[in-house]
Amino acid sequence: MYKLVALDMDGTLLTSNKTISPRTKQAIQAAREQGVVVVLASGRPVDGMVRYLDELGMTSDQDYVLSYNASLVQRIASKEVIRKQILTGLDAKNIANLARELGCHVHAFSSEHGLITPADNYYTQHEAKINQISTTVMDFSELADDDEIIKVMLIDEPEVLSAAIAQLPAELYEQYTIVQSAPFFLEIMNPKSNKGTGVAMLAEHLGLDASQVICMGDAGNDSHMLEYAGLGVAMGNATDDVKALANHITASNDEDGVALVIEEFILNK
Structure with a gap:
């Protein structure tokens, strides 16, 4: 039963x-x-x-x-x-640097700062709207390495995100749990x-x-x-x-x- x-x-x-x-x-x-x-x-x-x-x-x-x-x-x-089971500020910084190299947007959920993104964009605003929360624009370099980050997301137009996913290094999948929740959202989390x-x-x-x-x-x-x-x-x-x-x-x-x-x-x- x-x-x-x-x-x-x-x-x-x-x-x-x-x-x-x-x-x-x-x-x-x-x-x-x-x-x-x-x-x-x-x-x-x-x-x-x-x-x-x-x-x-x-x-x-x-x-x-x-x-x-x-x-x-x-x-x-x-x-x-x-x-x-969460991430750290160091994880967020490393993933944001990778997102920049791949040419797509990124945002993260911080225990201290809430929904954060280095650059305001449509999909972060979409996240904020459906969850009825606010957004803070901040450079992830401002995060402390040990800040509590719940998850990080690569976000962009589906074709842009798909191209970025195709270029993700294999070792990233060994370091994190990576799942796609929508054509425009790729979620990166603690491996557990x-x-x-x-x-x-x-x-x-x-x-x-x-x-x-x-x-x-x-x-x-x-x-x-x-x-x-x-x-x-x-x-x-x-x-x-x-x-x-x-x-x-x-x-x-x-x-x-x-x-x-x-x-x-x-x-x-």
Whole structure:
């Protein structure tokens, strides 16, 4: 029996207009009433998730959230951090220098400064808008080597970012977890940090194993948790590589794909 459901947000839980459908909301509530733990696992910062957690009523200290691709795993009410795997200012500086050489923009999430970028750009503003946070323009050389950096992202027009990705040195993939969450976002994190390790840690914390876990997603940053889960579900709108990893493919995020899975595998409808 499944006891934990981990949901990606953008392209999975949320429709294309960034809302949660009534059917999906009802299915999640019904699963929670049966004692199933439902968590949001997103590349977003917690600030960009709060309004959806509120909408779903997932705000108690028995509720958890996985933010920044599970670089942080926290209790929601107390904000107690139960897992943190992050980067440093030195990492951010090195990655920013590489981004400059590759001709693409970069931004990062700093514990002290919030969302930071060396040069204001469309995609940093997009990040700020969807998460309802502000942006600080600062040269990454101003960061201390030991500053807490949660993650760094290469960001740009899809064709520019694709060209940059093609030139990334192989050793970068040995130093960091690198996942693409959108055609214009490449996320670089602590090598121990990904949604799979985050969900696995939470499952262990709850006394569960992988066979009791459902994970649903649509993009490359969801791949680790789909591989981990007893039931890894790709959305109908997922990328082909994510679909290839999945045990099950559901309808798209605009067709109540999340609700359909919960209804079939948990509510037995």
